[in-house]
Amino acid sequence: MTTPNGYDLATKDLDPPLAVVDLAAFDANAEDLARRAASVPIRVVSKSVRCRYLIERALGKAGFSGLMCYSLPEALWHAEHGTSDDILVAYPTVDHGALRSLAADERARAAVTITIDSTEHLDIVDAAAGHDHPEIRICLELDSSWRPLPMVHVGTRRSPVFTPRQAAELARKVVARKGFRLVGLMGYEGQIAGIPDATGKFTDGLVRWMQRRSAAELVGRRAEAVRLVRAVADLEFVNGGGSGSIETTRAEGAVTEVAAGSGLIGSGLFDGYARFRPRPAALFALPVVHKPKRGIATLFAGGYIASGSASRSRLPSPYLPAGLKLIGVEGAGEVQTPVVGRAARDLRLGDRVWFRHAKAGELAERFTEYHLVVDGRVERVVPTYRGEVRNFG
Missing domain, CATH: 2.40.37.20 (D-serine dehydratase-like domain)
Incomplete structure (x- = not known):
């Protein structure tokens, strides 16, 4: 034996x-994330934790503020329990039942912001809750992938809003629609935050080169998008990044908060990152x-x-x-x-x-x-x- x-x-x-969570490691990881964020608030990513006690534990620590959920029903559940009064749903929803529940709940409407990337998402809200629904908080998603050449896409495939001009155009359409209030802009640079760069493979150098070039391109594009959108609406937050990109994301002057969750847990994929190494x-x-x-x-x-x-x-x-x-x-x-x-x-x-x-x-x-x-x-x-x-x- x-x-x-x-x-x-x-x-x-x-x-x-059975499964365990080592609280000393969890707390140490939280402290390291806060150190890396250098006073920029961290919004806790719920999908990377999926345990209400641990989410609340992270939110109680210095440097953490707000919750990022991956579905509207999840956000409504957390709002009901009082987990946070600042909840961003990071993925657009087409859940009619959840949208009706959001529209009918004053407390949830004050706490929850839903993300969109087209006016079709607004149409879905109207169809679910009626055209006379109360005001819903809205966040625009900016595609933060890297496109160095025509037909070359590096990163996650999410929002069709890629250029600052497209972001401003969508912002004007949101502001013009009754029943919506534009309060935020977000973008997830998965090609920087989500790709290991220290795996011991010959491709590590290429990954780091790509990430440097992508970060350099994104800083200007995101700043211009924020500038144009702020000319249309008074944004409360600009969210970006993930556990793997905190240093580059928080250094952008246009970003007001970073997102992180996986770094609290220290899962296996993080063994391949040069920038940091959380505790399991x-x-x-x-x-x-x-x-x-x-x-x-x-x-x-x-x-x-x-x-x-x-x-x-x-x-x-x-x-x-x-x-x-x-x-x-x-x-x-x-x-x-x-x-x-x-x-x-x-x-x-x-x-x-x-x-x-x-x-x-x-x-x-x-x-x-x-x-x-x-x-x-x-x-x-x-x-x-x-x-x-x-x-x-």
Whole structure:
């Protein structure tokens, strides 16, 4: 049997599979994000946490202000619970029921801002809530991808609003529409925030070159877009970036706040970033249920695959005991996950292997609760979104 680690000892009376959050690591990551933001407020990205207790814990720390949700029903739920009185829904919604609920709830209307990238989104609000609906807070999304050449697109494919002139034109149309108030502008530079640049591959240098060029192009384009939109409406905020791009985003004079969430959790994908290295805060344990041979330990379940392009980078990674790896032909499976390595020889039935998920918030979709570990013990147990019977897509 391998020597028990601190997480084994803290959860020795619990049966795996189970998930823990190391609160010391979570808090240290929050402090590091705030340090990197250098007094620019951080809006907490809910999709990267998906646990109301942890979201509230982050919001209670210096340097954090406001919540970024990924769906309107989620935002309404947080508004109902008083999680924050400043909630930005970062993705346009076509949910008629949620839009009707927003229009009917004065408290939610004061707290929640929805994002649009065309007047069609306004038409959907009118169709759902009626043309005489109360005033809805609106944020414009600026496409922050990099387009160095015609037909070359580097980054996420989101808003059709790319140029400052397009942003100003849409702003004028929003201001002219009854029942809407333009209060914000946002843009997510995924090609800077979301692409690792220290993976040990020959492409790392190319990635860093692309990110420098993209950041240099974006700073001028975003500043001009903000200038033109501010001439139309009195913006309350300009949001940008993510955990991986805090330094470049907060340095832009036009940006008033940055978005971050994954950096709180320190998921596996962040091991490939040169700019920062968060501490692993969220882990899950799987029990050994087979020993097909001495050098292989087969674990129960484990197929917690991250979203994104289908590649090995989306697989969970063995963390403790050290020296384990997945088998290439099986990976992480629906009902079993074999691991190999020197440590596998000493694993016995019932022993635990601790993993890190490749992405941050998606682990919470697999477990109903997180066991919060402090000083080698479970201090408390808190529900994830799933544990609160909430599924926001």
